[in-house]
Amino acid sequence: MTMIELVDTTSSKIAAEFVNARKRAGSPAMGMVMTLLIVVPDEDAEKAMEAAQRASREHPSRVLGVILGDARGKGRVNAQVGSGGGWGGEIALIRLKGEVVKHAESVVLPLLLPDSPVAIWWPTDPPADPAADPLGALARRRITDSAAVGRARSRAIFTQCAAYAAGNTDLSWTRLTPWRALLAAALDQHQLRVTGGCVAAERFSPSAELLVAWLSWRLKVPFERTVSEGPGITEVRMDTREGPIAISRADGRLATFSSPGRPDRPVALKRREVPSLLAEELRRLDEDDTYAAVAKQLVKKKVGT
Amino acid sequence: MTSYTNPLRDPQDRRLPRIAGPCGMVLFGVTGDLSRKKVMPAIYDLANRGLLPPGFSLVGFARRDWANQDFAQIVHDSVKQHARTPFREEVWRQLAEGFRFVQGDFDDDRAFEQLRLTLDELDLERGTGGNFAFYLAIPPGFFGTVVGQLEEHGLSKGGDPASGGPWRRVVVEKPFGHDLQSARELNATLDGVFPPESVFRIDHYLGKETVQNILAMRFANNMFEPIWNSNYVDHVQITMAEDIGIGGRAGYYDGIGAARDVIQNHLLQLMALVAMEEPTSFTADALATEKQKVLASVVLPQRLDLTTARGQYAAGWAGGEKVIGFTDEEGIRKTSTTETFAAITLHVETRRWAGVPFYLRTGKRLGRRVTEVAVVFKRAPHLPFSETATEELTQNALVIRVQPDEGMTMRFGSKVPGTAMEIRDVNMDFAYGGSFTEASAEAYERLILDVLLGDPPLFPRREEVELSWRILDPILDHWADKGRPEPYASGTWGPESADAMLARDDRTWRRP
Numbered sequence: 050m051t052m053i054e055l056v057d058t059t060s061s062k063i064a065a066e067f068v069n070a071r072k073r074a075g076s077p078a079m080g081m082v083m084t085l086l087i088v089v090p091d092e093d094a095e096k097a098m099e100a101a102q103r104a105s106r107e108h109p110s111r112v113l114g115v116i117l118g119d120a121r122g123k124g125r126v127n128a129q130v131g132s133g134g135g136w137g138g139e140i141a142l143i144r145l146k147g148e149v150v151k152h153a154e155s156v157v158l159p160l161l162l163p164d165s166p167v168a169i170w171w172p173t174d175p176p177a178d179p180a181a182d183p184l185g186a187l188a189r190r191r192i193t194d195s196a197a198v199g200r201a202r203s204r205a206i207f208t209q210c211a212a213y214a215a216g217n218t219d220l221s222w223t224r225l226t227p228w229r230a231l232l233a234a235a236l237d238q239h240q241l242r243v244t245g246g247c248v249a250a251e252r253f254s255p256s257a258e259l260l261v262a263w264l265s266w267r268l269k270v271p272f273e274r275t276v277s278e279g280p281g282i283t284e285v286r287m288d289t290r291e292g293p294i295a296i297s298r299a300d301g302r303l304a305t306f307s308s309p310g311r312p313d314r315p316v317a318l319k320r321r322e323v324p325s326l327l328a329e330e331l332r333r334l335d336e337d338d339t340y341a342a343v344a345k346q347l348v349k350k351k352v353g354t
Numbered sequence: 355m356t357s358y359t360n361p362l363r364d365p366q367d368r369r370l371p372r373i374a375g376p377c378g379m380v381l382f383g384v385t386g387d388l389s390r391k392k393v394m395p396a397i398y399d400l401a402n403r404g405l406l407p408p409g410f411s412l413v414g415f416a417r418r419d420w421a422n423q424d425f426a427q428i429v430h431d432s433v434k435q436h437a438r439t440p441f442r443e444e445v446w447r448q449l450a451e452g453f454r455f456v457q458g459d460f461d462d463d464r465a466f467e468q469l470r471l472t473l474d475e476l477d478l479e480r481g482t483g484g485n486f487a488f489y490l491a492i493p494p495g496f497f498g499t500v501v502g503q504l505e506e507h508g509l510s511k512g513g514d515p516a517s518g519g520p521w522r523r524v525v526v527e528k529p530f531g532h533d534l535q536s537a538r539e540l541n542a543t544l545d546g547v548f549p550p551e552s553v554f555r556i557d558h559y560l561g562k563e564t565v566q567n568i569l570a571m572r573f574a575n576n577m578f579e580p581i582w583n584s585n586y587v588d589h590v591q592i593t594m595a596e597d598i599g600i601g602g603r604a605g606y607y608d609g610i611g612a613a614r615d616v617i618q619n620h621l622l623q624l625m626a627l628v629a630m631e632e633p634t635s636f637t638a639d640a641l642a643t644e645k646q647k648v649l650a651s652v653v654l655p656q657r658l659d660l661t662t663a664r665g666q667y668a669a670g671w672a673g674g675e676k677v678i679g680f681t682d683e684e685g686i687r688k689t690s691t692t693e694t695f696a697a698i699t700l701h702v703e704t705r706r707w708a709g710v711p712f713y714l715r716t717g718k719r720l721g722r723r724v725t726e727v728a729v730v731f732k733r734a735p736h737l738p739f740s741e742t743a744t745e746e747l748t749q750n751a752l753v754i755r756v757q758p759d760e761g762m763t764m765r766f767g768s769k770v771p772g773t774a775m776e777i778r779d780v781n782m783d784f785a786y787g788g789s790f791t792e793a794s795a796e797a798y799e800r801l802i803l804d805v806l807l808g809d810p811p812l813f814p815r816r817e818e819v820e821l822s823w824r825i826l827d828p829i830l831d832h833w834a835d836k837g838r839p840e841p842y843a844s845g846t847w848g849p850e851s852a853d854a855m856l857a858r859d860d861r862t863w864r865r866p
Binding site for chain 2: 231
């Protein structure tokens with residue numbers, strides 16, 4: 050993909066460059082379904098843009114990367130714009146400096162695709178209240194990643210849950226989907242009442258906190274959280290009167306599924322990469338009611354302790 | 355037990371994928387193309403996506419003198435070569451532990467006894483819970499023997515589904531017979547052993563995203579349905595063209611031909627989806643009801659000689675390659691009357707479609723590989739332009755591109771830039787483009803998962819199969835005593851009679 054550099058530019062010049070790029074490439078950018086905003090520091094931008102591009106193979110999008118620079122001094126907008134390169138969407142990486150940093154939404158607003166939904170993703174540190182953030186307010190889906198934050202790591206997921214608003218979601222929740230699917234399938238097979246259990250994971254694991262909250266909410270019994278060597282979540286155990294149902298995964302790839310009266314069975318449970326997590330998030334843009342409920346549980350529990 | 359509701363399942367929780375319950379599959383016809391190119395890779399891809407239950411087991415049944423490892427090797431090679439998702443050792447390990455092989459002929463009682471023991475063993479070792487699907491990837495001539503053996507050895511009966519007893523299902527592929535009579539016999543054979551809801555007929559076209567999208571396009575939108583009738587539609591063309599010849603399939607193809615191979619199943623199913631009324635819901639029953647209504651209202655034209663066409667590809671140049679004719683293919687008789695191209699005209703006698711012909715065509719060694727449904731609209735009743743201005747304007751069309759280049763095209767008139775008022779056709783394309791990646795399941799994956807989940811909406815029922823034959827039989831009879839089909843040069847769009855057939859109605863085929 051060729052990227053066109055626009056120095057000291059404006060939103061309308063960036064928009065014109067999108068149209069130009071599309072014409073040059075013989076109109077490949079068609080059928081885009083959404084705008085994906087990415088707010089990211091300079092040093093993480095390349096990786097994040099690439100992840101977004103991979104995710105948007107499933108959801109062709111206009112991807113707008115926004116790098117917020119130093120807010121002092123005269124405002125300046127620089128951008129790189131590209132499309133094509135065997136990819137169905139278009140991409141712009143916009144660097145803001147000076148006063149305009151405080152008015153980033155004014156740069157982004159004219160670049161949103163007409164009518165289509167907007168999603169926003171903070172690959173690293175998100176605002177404490179994403180829905181109240183001026184850029185976040187433009188989006189219907191606001192994606193944070195509490196496992197990737199640099200500041201106040203251990204509090205991050207609680208901050209995000211406390212600030213929950215419709216449309217918010219966190220990749221630590223997305224990471225749980227295969228675990229949750231297996232656990233639900235386990236209870237399809239063993240129709241038993243769960244009397245308690247535990248989740249073992251490395252010390253810092255927002256996903257584990259969410260899983261404990263989900264399990265204790267759905268099963269109406271307390272779940273323990275224990276610390277292991279990792280990586281990520283290493284074991285989930287649900288106790289029943291016939292014995293424990295357990296899924297343990299020591300290597301982050303292959304898990305063992307054990308249940309009462311049945312032989313142990315291996316089950317592939319690979320830790321997923323960010324692009325596939327992002328693609329899952331973008332599949333549905335309406336409120337995730339289950340996450341909303343789990344976020345509430347987590348906050349309630351935290352206040353309780 | 356039945357009153358148990360899984361507390362971890364919640365209709366609001368839409369992220370959770372559907373994972374099949376504990377089960378296994380028995381595959382008959384392990385070495386065939388279908389098994390190696392479609393079924394085995396699809397099973398691996400399902401496992402890779404985490405959609406198979408822990409303990410899922412695959413039993414191969416064939417004449418070869420193999421051990422479990424030899425069977426595993428065959429699956430391994432097929433997965434490496436044909437799977438869509440990347441090969442991961444841990445997924446493979448999970449799957450491979452559940453591979454078993456049973457050696458025997460289809461009429462060998464001992465082999466089926468061995469199969470029964472193997473399944474019992476799997477229930478104990480792998481927790482498959484007695485739930486098994488029997489995939490018959492074998493010629494239909496053997497269906498009777500195999501299902502008979504399954505019944506005789508007590509393998510065909512599950513438990514009472516109402517009390518959550520174990521299930522037994524049978525999966526079959528086309529051809530579903532070669533005429534109405536044989537289709538009925540085949541259905542009677544299957545239905546004699548398995549209840550109708552346990553028989554899954556795979557028409558892989560129905561597993562395709564683009565085909566399912568016909569339903570979404572028609573019934574989730576408001577802008578197409580008002581014009582989806584004889585007031586606006588002039589005619590409909592449904593095309594499935596292949597650029598290849600019969601390849602090594604002479605044994606199967608000779609005597610079957612294009613109409614039986616493609617029109618009876620894929621094209622009539624596509625037509626049913628395009629022409630049917632809105633179902634009351636997307637349950638299997640509601641969909642089948644509407645599809646059956648359309649198929650039952652199909653009427654053939656009076657003069658089949660003027661409204662059908664058939665052809666046989668002759669030697670020629672296709673896409674820059676010199677290729678041989680059908681009768682020169684290995685295993686084909688010089689005097690073969692099997693058609694490799696078939697085109698038919700159908701009328702749907704309903705209020706919606708009266709007077710709108712549906713033209714269906716399919717063939718091998720045609721211009722390019724393409725499957726599409728083109729809804730061609732009537733010309734505007736009045737054009738307030740001079741005649742020369744609209745000379746270049748043809749009829750508006752909406753084209754559903756099923757494969758390749760999946761998407762939709764709308765063709766309409768637009769002004770030629772410049773001073774004079776001149777109007778010509780332009781195309782507006784929607785492409786799924788990049789969405790068709792690893793992330794979207796292949797048709798077989800979707801259908802196999804549906805079999806394991808017991809979810810039947812995408813499988814044609816016995817009634818649909820029989821109705822399709824009822825439509826096709828008179829045409830096949832008509833062709834049967836007309837000698838050899840008309841030859842057409844490879845790499846073209848079929849015989850002249852196909853063009854003549856549309857020219858009589860004052861229409862032309864689209865070049866897809």
